[in-house]
Amino acid sequence: MGQDNKDLMIEVKGLTKRYGNFIAISNLNFSVKRGEIVGLLGPNGAGKSTTLRILSTFMAATSGTARVAGFDIFDQSEEVRKRIGYMPENNPLYTDMRVRDYLKFRARLKGLGIKESRDRADTVMNECDLTDVYRKMIGQLSLGYRQRVGLADALVSDPELIILDEPTLGLDPNQIRAVRQLIKNLGIKHTVLISSHILHEVEMTCKRVVILNQGKILASDDTSHLQSIMGQAARIVAEVKAPLEELKSAWKDFKGVAAVDISAASGDFYRCVLSFGAEASDPREQIYEMAKENHWGLRELTMQRPSLEDVFVYLTRSQEEEEEEEEE
């Protein structure tokens, strides 16, 4: 085995997959450290599932290499498969099996002994809240329960790396919250790589994000860093009761303000949305002091950091503009 870097769980270099003339993923490079929860984010057709299928050794890449836990996914695919728990998109399961039997069967396939597979099946059923349906046929379960069976299957061999492809697809809000909490708990012991096209979900669960679009990586960083690459650290919303002209000139002189949008609010108040540069520190205290000195009324002072959705729109728009420029 070739453990080049023991801190890295996944190391992807120049990974490309072509289907005929169609390029599903192109020259992907990213890495995931042990113990991280990383989100693979992108719209439908971005290449997320293809990337996960290659990493789980189900299909081969056209070019490039990837290592999981130090093992090459192509040359040492069996070693890789011993170390991963993978839940594919749409969570395919044997619907003719009972929940506990299915988990025991999967544990045996993953190399666990008879007693060990029984114990692990019981443990993951507890973790995934499946104990009340353990005798039911999988085909009779609701979508939420089936999704949990898929998660339990990914966990049953207690793998080093858990790969989940769209784990909350088709779930209702309560089920999504439960699955999200489960994934967060997994991050304590395991390395988790999840794919999703729901930005909010990734923002809530993952510390680090790899953003994919049209088979290419647009960004790969911590969510907080990604927010700052938009060129604005924060947006401040302040509702102030003051004469409009005084207010405009005050914001003009205020340190670090990049843009101001003032609109009338109820009760003689003005709603000011202030954009600050990336280098600016939290200006809320100064705003409060300014209002106090000028004897203005202040009823709201909120900081809004850009969401991952803003980052995503910003990045995909930048890529489209670049491509248009290249075409011209």
Place this chain on the structure above:
Amino acid sequence: MQVFNTLLRRELGIYFGSLNGYVIVSTALLLVGVCFSDLVMRLNMEPTDMTLTEMFFSSWYFWLIMLLSAPLITMRSFASEKSSNTYETLMTTPVTDIQVLMSKFCGALSFHAIIWLPVMLSMLIIRFYVNDAKVVNIPAVFTTYFAILLVGALYMAIGCFSSSITRSQIVAGMISFTLGMGIFMLSYKALYIMPDTGPMLQLLTKLSLADYMNDSSRAILDTRPLIFIGSLTFFFLFATYHILQWRRWR
């Protein structure tokens, strides 16, 4: 071995845990029952030099059951896993392609062996009541069962191959039936169509599964058809293995 045993148990569980398996078994047994009562009636009506096993395996009932049951048993093996995407969850566990292939082949062959077991038992029962070695030759019952397993292995390998090249069970069944029928037709050609002499007839006689079954039902075990059928079975399993491997190279 643990993985193979687990997969084999799962395969047998599919046959005996679902309605499909029981439908195949009961249909086969119904046809066998009809055939048997027909043969026993013929034994009562006219004198014959043939033993019961010879009569059974020279009848078209046997080939009808064999040609129909093989596609029904094997058509779901890979096609259903692919169409329901469980193939992806299966192949991302530490299993090898050869383990998956052999478990599906052995599962299908075991089910085939179980379908034909009652036929052999009924022959032994008749032997017990008739008490005449000319009617039921005991060694012939065992050589016949061995031949059923051998020809069955070929048909199961054809079925696994057909199922591995498509996601549709119906298409897999049709390909399997066509290939199986094609191989059987070689012996039909040798029996009814070809001229009495010539190298072509000799070749077809060598490839004739019907001739092999007839020999076996007379307690004759010839190694030549054994090697031919064994090689053909290996060829189809080998082809299936490479189709499974192809996924990793695409």
